[in-house]
Amino acid sequence: MNGVNISEDLYQILPLIVLWGAACVILMGDVILWKRSRGITAFLSLASCLVAMWLVLQRVVSGDNTSAFHDSILNDPLALITTIALLVTASLSILLAWSYLKNRGMNHGEYYVLLILSVTGAMLMASANDLIILFIGLEILSFSLYILAGFSRNEVKSQESSLKYFLLGAFASAFLLYGIAMIYGGTGSINFDVIAKEIQGATAPNPMLMIGIALLLVGLGFKAAVIPFHQWTPDVYEGAPTSVTAYMAGAAKIGAFAAILRVFNTLMPFHEFWVPAIYIIAVLTMVFGNLLAITQTNVKRMLAYSSIAHAGYLLVAVVSMVTSNVTAHDQAIEGALFYLFAYIFMTIGAFGVLVYLSSHDKDYQTFDDIRGLARRHPLPAYLMMFFMLSLGGIPPTMGFVGKWLIFIAAIHSGQVGLAIVMALVSVAAVYYYLKVVWMMCFEAPTKAPSDIPANGFPALLSVTFCAIATVIFGVLPDLMINITGLIR
C-alpha cells in the first residue's frame, strides 16, 4: 500500500540489516584482519546482536508497528516480542559457544557468522506477513542450522545429525512450499492480509486452500518438532555440538511458533478445519514427548524429548486462541509468548550447564556424566536443578507460571480436555526432570572429582543469567507479562 519510500522500508528491517552487515564484516574480518583471535569474532557477534536488540526495543517503546515492502514484512508486537526472544537466544548462545568451541577443537569464525545469519532467518519468519518471506526466513534459518549441526567435523555423530536434519528438513520444506503454492492457488495471494480478507468473505472454504493449510502445518510443525514430525529431534539434538543444540532448540522453536501463531491467527475463520488436526497433534506431542523422555539415559536426548513436549504445551495455546472470547484469545497468545521466553531460559540454561561442564576430553551428555555432580561441581549442579524444576513446572520458577498461563487460557477458551491432558503429562514429566536432580545430588559420582570445568566465565555468565531470569520472572511474572501483554 504505502511502501514506495525505500528508505522507510529499509528502516523497518534495520535490525536485520545490522545483523547481515555484521555477518559480512565479521566473516571477512575473521579471515583477513584478526586471524585466529576468535574472541574478537565472538565479541563483535554478541555486540551486533545487542545492537539489534536495542533497535528492536526502541521500536517496542515507540510503539509504531508499520509494515514494509508492500506489506510483506510486518513489525507488529507479536513480531517484535518474538524477535526479542530470538536475539536473547542468540546472545546467550554466543556466550555459551565462546570457550566451548575452543575446548572442543572447532574454533572457527564461521560459527558465529552462521549463528547470526540463522537468527536473521528466524527473525524474518517472525515478521513475515507473506508466505514467501516466511519460506525464505525458514530456509535461511534452516540452512545455517544444517551446517551448525555438523560443525564438529571430526565427530561422526555430528555429521550424521547434520545430514539427517538436512534431508528431513528438505523433505519438510518441500511440503511447506507445496502448501504455499496450494494456498496461492486457493486464494490468489501469498499475503496474509489479503488471504485473511479473502477467507473472511468466502462462504464455503476452498479444498485447495485447506490442503495448503495442512501442508503448511506440516512444514512448520517439522521446525517446531511436533509429533509425528519430530523424529529428527533427538538424533539431531544429541549429535550436534551442545552449544548448537542449545541455540537450535531455542531459535527454531521460536521462529516456528511465531509463524504458527501468525498463520493460524490469520486462518481463524476456518478454525473448524484445522483445529482438530492441531488438537490431535498437541495431545500426541504432549503425551509421547513426555512418555519417551522417561526412558532416556542421555541428557541431551532427554531434553530433546522434553523440547517436543513443550512444543505440545505451546500447541495447546494455539488451539486455545480459537474462541469468541477476546480476552481468552489474547490470554492464549500471551501465554504462548510467555512460555517461549520461559522455554528459552530454561532450555538454554539446561544445555548451557552441559556446555559449561564439557572440557576438551569430555563432552557432558549422559546421565553417567552428571552422576554425583553436586559433589564435584556444586554451582553448575544447583543451577541445573533450577532449570529442571522450571522445566518440570514447579513454582516459583518461570516454567510454572508459563504452564499456568497456558492452562488458564485453555480453560477460559473451553479446552478443558486439553488442559487435563496437559496437567496429567506434566506430572509424568516431573519424573524425568527430577531424575536428573536425583542423579546429580543423591548418586555417588562415577568419575574422579578432579576434572575442572574449563569453559570459563562467558558460559557461566550465560547460564547464570538464565537461572536468574527463570527465578525472577517466576517470582514476579508481571515483569514479563507487561512485555507479552503488548500484543493486546
Place this chain on the structure above:
Amino acid sequence: MSLVWLIPGLPLIGFLFHAFLGKSIVKSMGDANGKKTIGAIATGVVFASLLISVMVFMDLMKLAPMDQRQYVSLLPGGARIPWISIGSLHVYYMGIIDPLSLLMCFIVTGVGGVIHLYATGYMADDKDYPRFFTYFNLFIFFMLMLVLSENILLMFVGWEGVGLCSYLLISFWFEDVENSKAGNKAFIVNRIGDLGFSIGVMTIFAVFGTLSFYTPQGTGFLDMAAKGITPHGMLSVGAATLIALLLFMGACGKSAQFPLYVWLPDAMAGPTPVSALIHAATMVTAGVVMITRVSPLIVHSPIAMMVIACVGVFTAFYAATIAMTQNDIKKVLAYSTVSQLGYMFLGCGVGAFAAGMFHVTTHAFFKGLLFLGAGSVIHAMSGEQDMRKMGGLKDRIPVTFWTMVCAWLAISGIPPFAGFWSKDEILGSATGFPQYGMALYAVGMFTALMTAFYMTRLMMKTFWTKPRYKDEELGAHSSHGSDDSHSHDAKHHGVHESPPSMLISLVILAILSVIGGLVGIPGHNLFDKFLAPSVAPYPLKDGMPVPIGMLLGTAFGAVGIAVCVVMYNRRQETGDLLSPKEKASNALYKGSLNLWYVDAAYYKFFVTEGGKVAEFIWQGIDRALIDGIVNFVAGLLGFLSELFRRFQTGYIRAYAFMMLAGVVAVVISVLWPFLRHLHI
C-alpha cells in the same frame, strides 16, 4: 498509640538479636560478660515493652469508656498492609487496644520481665544461655501478638507461636530424651485443641463472613454477636454454641483443662523460669483470655457456658485431688495450676468474665512467684525436686521462704492476699448462676479447702518439717535428668540462697501477691470497672450475700491450712502423713499418686493401640494400596516408553515414512469436514 507496634516489636528485635548474634557475643565478649549482655538485652526489651504499654494505658484512660477500643497497626509506622487478601477474606496486621489487651500486655511484659530477670540468674551457668533467651523473647513476642490481635486469625498465629515456644522450652535440655518426650506430649495434646480452634475460626468465617473481632465500622464478628445478628439474619443459638464449644476445645488444650490437661504437668521438664512464665503466668491463661475476648459470642449459648463452667469446676477439683499426693515440688504446682485454671473457666462459664480475668491476673502473680520460689528452693537444694528429701529450709533460705509464704497465703485464699479476692469473686458469681449455681459453688469451695491443704503440705514438707538430707551430700549427685541441670561449682555445695537477680524477682512478685488483689475489693471493684468495655455483660441473679461468701471463703482456707499444719506437726520427723504400709493399702492415695491412671490409659489407648492403627494404615493402606497404584502407573508408563522408543530407529527412511503418514493424516483431518459434506 502510635508506639503500639513496638510492644510486640521490641521482643521480636530481641529475638532476632539473640538468634543471629547471641552465640558470637558470648564468644567474643567472653562467657560472663557475653551472658550479662544478652540477659540485659533480653530483659531490657521486655521491660521497654512494659513501659510502652504503660504509656499506651495512660493514653487510653484519657478516653471515655465507650471509646476505649482503639484500632492500631502492628506494623512499623502504622503501615496497613494486608496479610491475607483472598476473595472476601481480608486480614490485616492490626491490633486492638482495649482494657483486656492492655491488661494482658501488663501481665506478659510485667511478670514476663520479672521472670526474665530471674532467669538471668537462674540460667547463668547454662551453656545454651543465648538459645534460652532467644526462645524466651520469641515467646513474649508471640504472646503479645496473641493478646493484641484485632482478628482471631492473627490471634491464632500468636496462639501457635506460643505453643511452639512452649515446645522448644520444655525440651530445652533436649539431650535428655524424657524432656524431648515431654515437649512432644505438650505439642501433640495441644494439636487436638488447636484442631477445634481452627475449625472454630473457619466456622466464624462461615457464619459471620469476617474474622475481625471488632472494626471501627462495627462489622467485626463480635460487633455483630453483641447485637445478636449475622450478615444473613439473626445469630442462632446453635451457631453460637458450635463456635463457642469449638473455641473452648482450643482453650482446653492451651489452658490444660480436662481431658486435655495431661501435658502441663509433664511440661515441668523445662527450666523453672519457663514453668513460671509460660506454664503458670501467661501462656496457659491464653484460653481464658480468648474465651473472654469472644465473650459477646459465648453469652449467646447457655449450653456452652454450662459446659465451660462444669469443665472448669471439675478440672479444678480433679487436679486438686492429684496435687494432694505429688512429691515433686514442681508437679504439685503444676496440678495446682491446672486446678486454678479451672477456677478461671468456672468464672467465664458463669458469665463473670471479668472475675475470670481477675484470677488470671492474681494467679500470674502468686503462681509465678510459687514457681520462682520453687526454682529457688531447687537451686538451694542443688537440683533436688523431691520434697521427701527436703525440709527445714525456713531459716536457710529466708528470702525465698518469706516470699513463698506470701504466695501460699494468696493461693490458699486468705485475705487480704491477692488470690482471695479473685477466687471469692468467681465463687460468689457462681452462686448467682441460674443453673446449678450452688452446686458449682459447693464444688469450688471444697476445692478451695483442698487447695489450702495441699499448698500447706508443700510448705510444711519444704520449710517446716525436719531436714531429711545432709548438706555435704547435696550437689554431689548433681542432677539426675530433672530440672536445674546447671553445673554447680564448689562454692555452691550445701544449701544456699539464690543470687540477687532471682531474689529481686521474688520480692517484686511477693509484693504483688500481697496487694495485687486490692484493686478488686467487692464494692470498690476497680478491676471490673476497668475491664467492662472489653467483656460482655451477663446478668447474674442475686447469689449469696458478699460478706457471707467472704467469710465462708476465708473459713475454708483457714480450715484447710489448720488441718494440714496440725497433721504435719505430728510427723515432724518423717514429713509424711502415711506410713509406707498405709500407702500401699490406701486406694485413694494410690489413685491420686498415679494421677488416677488417666495418663496410663491415654498412653495405652492412644499411643499403643493408636500406634497399631497407624501401623495398619501405613503398611496396609499406604504401602500396599496407594503405593501399589502409584507404582503400577509408573511401571506402565516406563513400559510404554520402552515400547514406543523402538520407533526411533535412527533410519532416515523410517522417519520420512512416519512424516509422510503424518502428512496424510493431517490432510485427511483438514479435509474431513468436506468429505462429510460430500457424502451427505
